[in-house]
Structure formats: structure tokens, C-alpha cells
Amino acid sequence: MSKTVLDVSHLTMRYENQTNATLEDVSFRIEPGERVALLGANGVGKSTLFRILLGLLPFNSGTIKRFGVETVGRGGGKVLRSFRCQVGFIPQNHGLSPTLSILSNVMHGRLGQGNVWRRCFQSLASKEERDEAIQCIRQFGLESKALSRCGQLSGGESQRVTLARAFFGRPKLFLADEPAASLDPSIANEMMASLSNQAIETKATLLFATHNLEHAMKFSDRILAIGNRRIRMDAATEGLQMEELQTLYD
Amino acid sequence: MINTSQGKASAFSIPRFEKPPLLGWLLLVAVLTFLIGSFRTVEIAPERVSRGFSRVLQIGREMIPPRVDRIVPLIQQALVTLQIATLGTLIGIGVSLVAGNYACRHVSHPYLTASIRSFVAIVRTVPELIWGLLFVACFGLGPFAGVLAVAADTFGFCGRFFTEAFDDVEDRELEGLRGLGATPFGQFLALILPQSIPNLVHTSLFALERSVRASIVLGLVGAGGIGVELDVAMRLFRYDEASTVMLLILVLVLLIERISESVRRQIRPYSQAS
Ligand SMILES: Nc1ncnc2c1ncn2[C@@H]1O[C@H](COP(=O)(O)OP(=O)(O)O)[C@@H](O)[C@H]1O
Ligand SMILES: [Mg+2]
Numbered sequence: 001m002s003k004t005v006l007d008v009s010h011l012t013m014r015y016e017n018q019t020n021a022t023l024e025d026v027s028f029r030i031e032p033g034e035r036v037a038l039l040g041a042n043g044v045g046k047s048t049l050f051r052i053l054l055g056l057l058p059f060n061s062g063t064i065k066r067f068g069v070e071t072v073g074r075g076g077g078k079v080l081r082s083f084r085c086q087v088g089f090i091p092q093n094h095g096l097s098p099t100l101s102i103l104s105n106v107m108h109g110r111l112g113q114g115n116v117w118r119r120c121f122q123s124l125a126s127k128e129e130r131d132e133a134i135q136c137i138r139q140f141g142l143e144s145k146a147l148s149r150c151g152q153l154s155g156g157e158s159q160r161v162t163l164a165r166a167f168f169g170r171p172k173l174f175l176a177d178e179p180a181a182s183l184d185p186s187i188a189n190e191m192m193a194s195l196s197n198q199a200i201e202t203k204a205t206l207l208f209a210t211h212n213l214e215h216a217m218k219f220s221d222r223i224l225a226i227g228n229r230r231i232r233m234d235a236a237t238e239g240l241q242m243e244e245l246q247t248l249y250d
Numbered sequence: 251m252i253n254t255s256q257g258k259a260s261a262f263s264i265p266r267f268e269k270p271p272l273l274g275w276l277l278l279v280a281v282l283t284f285l286i287g288s289f290r291t292v293e294i295a296p297e298r299v300s301r302g303f304s305r306v307l308q309i310g311r312e313m314i315p316p317r318v319d320r321i322v323p324l325i326q327q328a329l330v331t332l333q334i335a336t337l338g339t340l341i342g343i344g345v346s347l348v349a350g351n352y353a354c355r356h357v358s359h360p361y362l363t364a365s366i367r368s369f370v371a372i373v374r375t376v377p378e379l380i381w382g383l384l385f386v387a388c389f390g391l392g393p394f395a396g397v398l399a400v401a402a403d404t405f406g407f408c409g410r411f412f413t414e415a416f417d418d419v420e421d422r423e424l425e426g427l428r429g430l431g432a433t434p435f436g437q438f439l440a441l442i443l444p445q446s447i448p449n450l451v452h453t454s455l456f457a458l459e460r461s462v463r464a465s466i467v468l469g470l471v472g473a474g475g476i477g478v479e480l481d482v483a484m485r486l487f488r489y490d491e492a493s494t495v496m497l498l499i500l501v502l503v504l505l506i507e508r509i510s511e512s513v514r515r516q517i518r519p520y521s522q523a524s
Contacts, residue, residue, distance in 0.1 A: 054429045084431035095426025099444040099520060108440050112431025120440045162426070169430060 003068035005173055005205045006030040006053060011062035013045075013052055021060070022048050024229040032172075035199055035206040037220035037237070039213075039248055044226045046209040047092050050177050053207075054089060055080035067172075085112040088166030088204075090176040090195075094158045098151030102142055102161050105150050106133045109168035122147075136164040139194065156187050163191065167198055174199055176208040180215060188212065192219050213245045313493035320491065324479055328498045331475030334396040334468070335461040335506075341397070342404025342461075343454050349405070350412035356424055356442060357434035367413065374406030378464040382471040393474030400461045400468070408457050415449040416442050448520045455510035462506045466499055476502070 007029050014021040022045045030036055040046050051057040053064065055071065063070055066083045088109070096105050103122040107129065111119045118124045122133070137143050140160040145153075150161060159179065166174060179195055180188035192208075196219040199206040207224075210216055216223055217237060225233035225248050232248060270278070352358050353366040381402045385395035419442050427437050469477015476495060483492040 050429075051425070056425060056428055081431050081433070084429060087429065087431070089426060089429030091426040091429060093422055093425075095423050095441070097441045097444050099447055100440070104440075108427060108432070109430060111427060111436040111440055112433065116433065116436045116439055120436065165430070175429070 002032050004029050004065065005032055005034075005067060006207075007063075007065040007068075008053075009063050011052065011059055011064065013048065013057070013059040015048075021229055023052075023059075023226070026062070026226070026229075026231055028224055028231060028234055030205060030207060032205055033203055034222055035196060035220045036208070036222045036224055037216035038207060038209040038224050038226070039211075039216060039233075039245065040209075040226035041249055042211075045229070046226065047177050049226070050089075050091075050175050050209070053175060054084055054087065081112060085110075085169070086172045088169050088171035088174045088176075090162050090166050090174070090179045092177040092181070092209075094162045096150040096158055096161055096165075099149055101147045102137060102150060102153075102164075103130070103133055103146045105161055106136055106164045106168050109133075109136075109165040133164075133168050136168045137161075139167065140164050156183050159183060159191060163195060170202065172204050174204055174206045174208070176206070178209050178211070180210060180212060188215070195219070213242060216245065217242065309489050312489040315490065316494040316497060317488070317490035318494060321494065324476070324491075324494060324498055327476045327479050328502055330393055331465050331469065331477065332462065332502060332506075334393050334400055334473075334475050335458065335465040338397045338400025338465065339404050339454070339458045339461040341401040342457065343408055345401070345405050346408035346412045347450075349409050350416055351435070351438050353409075353413045354416040354438065354442060356416070356419065356421070357438050366409075370406060370409035370413070373402060374410060376402070376406070378403040379467060379471060382468040382473045386472050391472040391474070396465055396468045396473035396475060399473055400465050403464055404457045404461055407460065408453055411453045412446070412450060415446040415453070418449075419445050448517050451517050452514065455513055459503075459506055459510055462503060466502075 009027045011023055011026040012021055013023045026049070038046055038049070048057065052059050053066075067086070069079060069083075071079045097108070101122060104120065107119055107122055107125055110129075113119070118126065118129075122130060125133070134143060134146060137146050140163060142157065142160055142164070145157070150158060153161065159182075163179065166176075174195065176195060180191050183191060192210075192212075192215045195208065196206065198204070206220075208219070217240070220237050223233060223235055223237050223240060223245070224231065225245075227233075227248060233244075349366050349370065353363050353370070355363055378399055381399035382395065385398040385402075389395045389398065416438075423445075424437055424441060427441055432440060465473075465475055466477045466480075469475045469479070470481045472478065476498060480492060480495045480499075483489070483495060
């Protein structure tokens with residue numbers, strides 16, 4: 001059995017300009033191949049948790065082991081970056097480069113490895129990588145727009161680009177922060193289905209935040225919920241009832 | 251009760267001016283003394299003004315018609331000025347881009363950021379003519395000193411505005427790339443730079459316009475180009491040739507402004523996209 005993907009224990013985090021902690025004594029583990037849904041009301045700290053897991057934000061106390069390795073404090077930049085290179089991060093605000101093409105943006109999924117210039121601009125990329133990126137774009141039906149600038153895309157289209165970018169990195173772990181938010185129901189469903197399938201096919205682990213309880217039930221093996229700064233629920237999806245999930249928002 | 255303005259205004263009047271404190275009076279006296287002193291220094295006198303004005307008319311008459319027998323070498327010198335301006339601007343822009351990467355708050359160490367910014371500020375405080383004098387002293391008369399002076403001037407200008415453009419990118423926009431493992435330079439190349447391109451183009455075109463004007467003036471201190479011709483013509487009282495030079499300068503400046511205006515129009519849709 002391979003190493004635990006994420007092992008978080010007694011994590012506490014408070015933003016410097018806030019009086020109360022955003023997360024307090026949060027502990028959970030995520031094993032390889034699991035698909036975990038992260039639930040919680042708006043502003044409960046889901047995005048904050050993703051940032052901490054990626055090492056983009058410092059935390060106050062507790063430990064995080066990523067693929068079995070703990071980085072101490074803020075340091076360990078190299079270790080953190082090599083972890084991030086194995087992650088397909090789908091940020092809540094898409095963070096695409098508006099003046100660059102879809103294809104270039106998708107190539108950014110591997111910006112952390114190899115030659116920066118060739119991973120940055122599609123026109124400089126090697127044929128194999130370019131073809132691979134095009135393949136990722138085709139998966140989302142955007143190949144006819146591959147060279148359009150991302151600034152011109154609709155919300156749904158940019159969300160697809162962030163997914164394609166994450167897929168291109170061939171990550172071992174997907175961290176998806178509300179990947180289906182602000183999309184119409186059928187596209188949202190489609191988006192979640194491709195993410196979940198990709199995770200299953202590539203034997204990757206998936207942690208996704210969502211407000212959609214149906215998605216949580218349908219695409220996860222386990223449900224993790226944050227409420228009142230702490231983990232409020234950590235249970236296998238099988239056997240859970242929709243009503244139980246609804247109580248999380250009361 | 252509410253006091254209406256139509257009521258007894260005099261009964262409750264608000265002074266138009268606050269009574270200045272003693273320090274205010276002293277400051278006023280000091281400023282006035284300085285101004286009076288300035289008039290003394292520049293020796294403004296009616297007869298001087300009228301005498302100068304008649305000279306203006308006389309020189310104006312001598313300027314017409316412009317003399318065109320040396321038009322070919324003059325046009326060549328105008329081209330030299332243009333070359334000094336473009337080359338100097340390009341070098342300045344190049345240096346500003348590199349410095350901008352290291353001065354960008356998102357991808358650089360705070361100490362490095364601060365020191366580069368101070369350096370750019372120092373470069374900016376020195377006027378281009380002084381750069382010209384300095385480089386002429388170091389590298390001798392001619393266009394080379396001019397190019398360096400224009401480059402220094404452009405660096406002071408673009409270095410600042412490029413850095414500001416890079417800083418306008420927001421942290422949360424970079425989060426995505428950071429989370430995917432991008433190095434600082436990767437973040438710069440993939441998002442900060444492309445996002446700033448419309449802004450950079452605007453700044454660069456403006457820098458080019460400034461540089462053309464600067465490189466004309468730089469001729470006056472011997473840093474090459476059409477300015478040298480103007481200097482010589484004026485010193486030798488050849489006002490008819492000086493007017494040819496001035497017309498050439500006018501054409502040059504208008505030309506550059508036209509070009510930069512049309513490029514600006516081309517990139518407008520890009521700046522709206524982001
Ligand atoms: N950069 C920040 N500085 C201070 N407080 C923040 C910052 N970002 C988020 N917060 C606060 O932290 C809490 C959690 O935010 P967030 O993680 O974005 O919630 P969620 O993603 O679950 O909606 C919110 O109350 C928010 O106001
Ligand atoms: Mg969020």
C-alpha cells in the first residue's frame with residue numbers, strides 16, 4: 001500500500017488580520033485513490049484549507065504530511081514545490097492568463113517542471129507536449145478555440161480550461177475548489193463527471209469542495225464537512241442520507 | 251432650530267478665511283521675499299522686453315525662407331536622432347523588463363524589490379541632459395553617448411511604470427499557478443508579464459515619444475544627431491538653417507506621435523479583454 005496522500009493533524013490557522021481562528025484543531029487523512037467531497041457553508045474556510053494544503057499559506061499549529069513528508073514551518077520550499085507539481089489544482093477563481101491562448105494556459109499545468117519557456121508558450125512547446133495538451137483540450141470540446149485568448153471565454157469555458165490545465169499535469173492528486181460553481185446544472189454535472197472519471201482512470205486522489213449535495217453523494221467515496229472551524233463530519237458516502245448532509249447547513 | 255441662509259446671516263456669520271497663525275504669516279513673508287528676489291535676479295525690465303521682442307521679429311525674418319541647400323545631411327542627422335532615440339529606448343525597455351521582474355512584489359525578495367526601486371528612483375531624478383553630459387565626458391562626443399543617455403532616461407521612466415504594472419496583478423490571480431508548482435520566474439512569464447502587455451506597450455510608446463524629444467535636446471550637449479546641427483546653426487547666427495532644422499524636428503516628432511497613436515489603437519482591444 002502506498003503512502004497516505006494527505007495526513008493533517010490538529011491544524012489551526014488564523015489569518016493575521018482576524019481575531020478568531022478560521023480553522024481549529026482540524027484533523028483528517030486522505031488515502032490514495034479516494035474521492036473526497038469537502039462540504040461547508042460559504043466562508044467556512046474551504047479555500048483556506050486548500051491554500052494550506054498546497055503550502056500557499058502558513059498555519060499556526062499542527063502538522064501536515066504530504067505523501068508522507070512533513071515540511072517544517074514555512075521553509076522547505078523545494079519539497080513544497082515538488083508536491084505542487086504532483087497536484088492538479090483547480091482554484092476557485094480560475095487564475096488563467098487572459099492575454100494568452102487556451103493552449104498556452106493548458107500547458108501551464110506543467111509550468112513547475114522542465115524548461116519554463118517551453119512550458120509557458122504553446123508556440124515554443126515540443127510536438128509531443130503540444131499534442132498532449134491539445135488532447136486535454138479536446139476532452140472538453142474546446143479544440144476549435146484552442147488559440148483564442150482566455151480573456152474572451154465564458155465562465156463555463158474558463159472552468160473547462162482550468163480542468164484541462166489540471167489534467168495536463170497528470171497529477172497524482174486533484175485539489176478542486178468548487179469546480180462546478182457558477183455553471184448551469186448540466187455543465188456542472190458534466191464537469192464533475194469528467195473530474196471524477198479522470199481521477200478513477202489515472203488512479204489519482206481527488207478532494208473537491210462543493211455546495212452541491214447531489215454531486216457530493218454521486219462523485220465521492222467519503223464526505224468531509226467543515227463547520228464552526230472544525231471538522232463536523234467525516235464519513236463514507238455510502239450509507240449517508242441526503243437529510244444528514246442538509247443538517248450541515250442549519 | 252435650523253439656521254437657514256435666508257435668515258439673519260450677519261448674526262451668525264462664518265469668516266471667509268481662517269485667521270492664519272503666526273507661522274503662516276512668517277511663511278507668507280518668506281515666500282513673498284523669495285518671489286521679489288526672483289524678479290530682481292532675472293532683471294525683468296520693460297526696455298529689455300521691448301528690445302528682445304524686436305530681436306524676435308528680426309530673427310523671425312531671417313528664418314524665412316528656410317535654407318535647404320544642406321537638406322540631405324540635415325535629414326541624415328534627423329535619422330541619426332531617430333536611431334539614437336529608438337536604440338536607447340529599446341535598451342532602456344530591455345533593462346526595465348529585467349529589473350521589473352526582480353522588483354515585482356509577487357516573485358521577488360522584499361529587500362531586492364526595495365533596492366531596485368530605490369535605484370530606479372535615483373536614475374529617474376537625474377535629468378536626461380545631465381546623463382548626456384556625463385556620458386559625453388566618459389565616452390566622448392557623438393551618438394553613442396546619446397544612446398546611453400536615452401537608455402538611462404528610459405530606464406528611469408519605464409523601470410517605474412513597468413514595476414507598477416506588474417504589481418497591479420493580484421495575489422489571488424497567481425494562486426492557481428503557484429498551486430501548480432510554478433517557479434517565481436514561471437509565474438512572471440506565464441501570468442504577470444502577459445497580463446501587463448497592453449500596459450507595457452502604452453508605457454513604451456510614451457517612452458519612445460519622450461526619447462525622441464530627449465535625443466534632440468541631447469544634441470545640444472554634443473551627444474549626436476539633429477540637435478548638434480541646431481546648436482551649430484544658432485551659434486553661427488544661421489537662422490535660416492536653424493529654421494530648416496526646426497521644421498525637420500517638428501516633422502520627426504509628429505511622425506513618432508502618429509505612429510505611436512496608431513499602435514495604441516491596435517492594442518486597445520487587448521487591454522479591454524483583461
Ligand atoms: N486573505 C485573507 N485575509 C483575511 N481573511 C481572509 C482571507 N481570505 C479569507 N479570509 C476569511 O477566512 C474565512 C474563510 O474564507 P474561505 O476560505 O475563502 O471560505 P470558503 O472557501 O469556505 O468560502 C472567511 O471568513 C474570509 O473572510
Ligand atoms: Mg472558497
